[in-house]
Amino acid sequence: MTSCVLVILLCLGIAAQAADQTIALKAARLFDGKSNALVQKAVVIVQGDKIVDAGSNLPIPSGAQMIDLGDATLAPGFMDAHTHLTADFSGNYNERRLQQLDLNVSEHAIRATAFARATVEAGFTTVRDLGSRFVASREFVDVALRNSINKGVIVGPRMLVATKGIGATGGHFDPSGGFRDFLFGREPDYTDGIANGPDEIRKAVRFEVKNGADVIKAAVSGGVLSLADEVDTPQLTPAEMAALVDESHRLRKKVAVHCHGDQAAREAIEAGVDSIEHGSFMKPETLTMMKKKGAFLTPTLMASEWIMGKLDNYPPVLQAKAKAATAARSEMFRNAVKMGIKISFGTDAAVYPHGQNAKEFKLMVDLGMSAIDALKSATGNDAELLGIGQKVGTLEKGKLADIIAMPGDPTSDITATERVSFVMKEGKIIRQGPRTPQGTAEWTRSPDVAAPVD
Ligand SMILES: [Zn+2]
Numbered sequence: 290m291t292s293c294v295l296v297i298l299l300c301l302g303i304a305a306q307a308a309d310q311t312i313a314l315k316a317a318r319l320f321d322g323k324s325n326a327l328v329q330k331a332v333v334i335v336q337g338d339k340i341v342d343a344g345s346n347l348p349i350p351s352g353a354q355m356i357d358l359g360d361a362t363l364a365p366g367f368m369d370a371h372t373h374l375t376a377d378f379s380g381n382y383n384e385r386r387l388q389q390l391d392l393n394v395s396e397h398a399i400r401a402t403a404f405a406r407a408t409v410e411a412g413f414t415t416v417r418d419l420g421s422r423f424v425a426s427r428e429f430v431d432v433a434l435r436n437s438i439n440k441g442v443i444v445g446p447r448m449l450v451a452t453k454g455i456g457a458t459g460g461h462f463d464p465s466g467g468f469r470d471f472l473f474g475r476e477p478d479y480t481d482g483i484a485n486g487p488d489e490i491r492k493a494v495r496f497e498v499k500n501g502a503d504v505i506k507a508a509v510s511g512g513v514l515s516l517a518d519e520v521d522t523p524q525l526t527p528a529e530m531a532a533l534v535d536e537s538h539r540l541r542k543k544v545a546v547h548c549h550g551d552q553a554a555r556e557a558i559e560a561g562v563d564s565i566e567h568g569s570f571m572k573p574e575t576l577t578m579m580k581k582k583g584a585f586l587t588p589t590l591m592a593s594e595w596i597m598g599k600l601d602n603y604p605p606v607l608q609a610k611a612k613a614a615t616a617a618r619s620e621m622f623r624n625a626v627k628m629g630i631k632i633s634f635g636t637d638a639a640v641y642p643h644g645q646n647a648k649e650f651k652l653m654v655d656l657g658m659s660a661i662d663a664l665k666s667a668t669g670n671d672a673e674l675l676g677i678g679q680k681v682g683t684l685e686k687g688k689l690a691d692i693i694a695m696p697g698d699p700t701s702d703i704t705a706t707e708r709v710s711f712v713m714k715e716g717k718i719i720r721q722g723p724r725t726p727q728g729t730a731e732w733t734r735s736p737d738v739a740a741p742v743d
Pocket of ligand 1: 371372373419637
């Protein structure tokens with residue numbers, strides 16, 4: 290008994306020692322997650338899992354492990370407010386659809402562990418994962434992935450998960466949409482996130498929170514990659530949206546809505562949602578409403594960029610929807626930037642191969658956003674939207690040590706964000722050097738991933 294206690298105490302001692310280790314990160318410059326200029330001659334001091342100091346030319350504490358990253362820029366770990374780490378829709382649409390039917394959900398889950406690693410190694414230390422569903426399955430793979438990362442079983446970003454997402458019968462989220470009627474033996478219900486009427490919407494919110502949702506996602510308009518709806522039609526009524534927001538906020542969960550259409554966006558903003566995802570067809574008047582209400586826009590430019598680059602991979606009906614949404618979204622995004630709408634960084638990872646999230650930065654800058662604002666969107670802004678600004682999002686004393694480094698100066702070349710070379714999460718070094726090669730035969734075949742961004 291005594292020796293057992295002694296062993297435990299010794300183990301705790303070792304853990305405490307490791308936790309107290311001090312690391313000093315040095316680099317030519319630093320972006321703190323909120324300021325308009327970079328800090329030169331940057332030093333960040335990390336002790337255990339926290340930042341104890343960050344600034345210019347700070348003295349290095351004696352005994353600290355020094356890591357000099359040279360001509361690089363330190364930044365808070367990037368965040369992506371719109372991912373789907375348990376899925377990959379980036380290849381041929383019909384093949385992917387078939388995979389939904391023939392892969393076991395456990396195999397999907399195993400693949401997700403590789404997607405999680407690719408994401409964090411790209412410098413994204415936090416993601417908000419907006420929907421994880423497998424047709425005719427009740428598994429909560431996103432919850433399992435989040436928990437396994439938190440417990441240190443696998444390597445991945447901090448995840449805030451939405452479980453199934455909520456939507457109407459026949460809408461963008463209906464997992465049986467586009468399949469033969471009753472192929473799966475029953476109509477999807479609230480346990481699949483499918484709900485009709487305010488009371489059912491409340492039930493679906495409660496069910497998802499009960500099963501581990503950190504955030505509530507709903508589809509309030511049609512979408513691009515769904516076969517049974519139009520891209521911009523409203524899919525929830527104002528009464529359903531009011532119930533969605535009220536029930537979620539009562540349970541202290543934020544609400545993110547998938548929305549391309551303008552009418553649905555107006556109704557969702559009126560109902561008080563926290564973020565509009567995509568927002569392709571939003572008119573300037575709708576953006577004005579959004580600004581008044583303080584809602585965030587998560588533009589997910591990467592999603593349409595990827596689909597437009599590989600249109601042949603999609604059935605004609607989806608090609609038409611993608612063209613319409615992409616044609617509208619560039620002007621909408623330019624207007625949003627000009628009007629000073631709060632913009633969060635989100636990419637819809639899974640539509641394109643995981644790990645290429647940072648390509649969104651250049652798309653934002655190409656459409657009129659300043660590089661520094663694009664960097665803020667993926668750090669301070671996302672932390673605010675996710676409600677975790679007290680813990681992460683900036684390089685400041687007391688924050689968790691989620692720190693990345695990229696070569697050169699991202700404010701003069703935003704594509705530096707695609708070449709992250711160092712990743713620390715909660716004080717632990719996840720990557721210093723090349724990314725882990727991605728192992729599957731499928732990946733090695735794909736030219737898009739065989740030539741990773743770094
Ligand atoms: Zn999405």
